Amino acid sequence: MRLQGNKILITGATSGIGRVMAIRFLSLDNQVIAVGRNATQLARLQLEHPQLVTYRCDLAVLTEREKLAAFVDQHHPDLNVLVNNAGVQYNYELTEADVLRIAEEIEINLTAPLQLAALLLPQLRRQPAAAIVNVSSGLGLVPKRSAPVYCATKAGLHLFSKALGYQLAATQVRVMEVIPPLVDTPMTAGRGTGKISPERDR
Ligand SMILES: NC(=O)c1ccc[n+]([C@@H]2O[C@H](COP(=O)([O-])OP(=O)(O)OC[C@H]3O[C@@H](n4cnc5c(N)ncnc54)[C@H](OP(=O)(O)O)[C@@H]3O)[C@@H](O)[C@H]2O)c1
Numbered sequence: 001m002r003l004q005g006n007k008i009l010i011t012g013a014t015s016g017i018g019r020v021m022a023i024r025f026l027s028l029d030n031q032v033i034a035v036g037r038n039a040t041q042l043a044r045l046q047l048e049h050p051q052l053v054t055y056r057c058d059l060a061v062l063t064e065r066e067k068l069a070a071f072v073d074q075h076h077p078d079l080n081v082l083v084n085n086a087g088v089q090y091n092y093e094l095t096e097a098d099v100l101r102i103a104e105e106i107e108i109n110l111t112a113p114l115q116l117a118a119l120l121l122p123q124l125r126r127q128p129a130a131a132i133v134n135v136s137s138g139l140g141l142v143p144k145r146s147a148p149v150y151c152a153t154k155a156g157l158h159l160f161s162k163a164l165g166y167q168l169a170a171t172q173v174r175v176m177e178v179i180p181p182l183v184d185t186p187m188t189a190g191r192g193t194g195k196i197s198p199e200r201d202r
Pocket of ligand 1: 016035057085087
């Protein structure tokens with residue numbers, strides 16, 4: 001798929017990998033809708049990059065996800081790329097976990113990307129070329145002791161991407177999975193060594 005001339009929605013664009021992706025895609029002559037939850041970070045991003053469209057959405061909330069899809073349908077019917085990047089990683093012993101925290105992690109990391117893909121697919125199907133890009137994790141393939149729910153959500157997103165790719169194989173919508181290496185972002189603060197900066201290409 002070409003890297004210029006797309007209209008791309010990126011979730012989790014207020015920080016880390018998503019923020020760099022939004023700015024990089026903008027510089028490659030794409031139109032970008034940057035979605036985030038943190039209003040202050042979103043306003044700063046908009047100020048620094050006025051060409052961006054910004055949209056505030058808490059992806060943990062079903063009705064907010066539906067409103068986001070309706071906003072896109074109404075104002076950006078030419079959207080052709082959805083990047084499901086937003087995510088959280090909570091580390092805990094399962095026996096000590098609050099059930100609401102588990103549910104929130106699943107909503108953000110798994111339910112939201114699946115639902116956004118489902119809601120936006122009719123629109124993506126109308127474009128000459130389109131893509132759904134899901135940012136999963138190596139921890140969806142190799143487990144981490146302290147993050148069982150995160151691992152489960154990323155494993156789910158991994159297989160969802162494969163299965164949806166098969167389902168859409170005969171269409172013009174490509175399904176891609178991105179498995180980033182260990183990247184130095186707020187998510188990995190205080191964790192791991194040998195991290196690369198989100199700005200680095202490879
Ligand atoms: N960093 C790594 O080494 C690494 C490795 C493998 C995979 N990944 C994956 O890469 C993706 C990006 O991670 P990152 O490292 O860039 O993390 P990050 O810097 O912590 O950024 C996470 C982004 O997700 C957004 N987000 C979280 N909860 C949200 C919610 N309820 N509603 C809307 N947005 C929400 C955040 O928005 P707000 O700040 O506005 O809340 C933020 O923009 C994640 O899916 C992560 O699992 C990262």
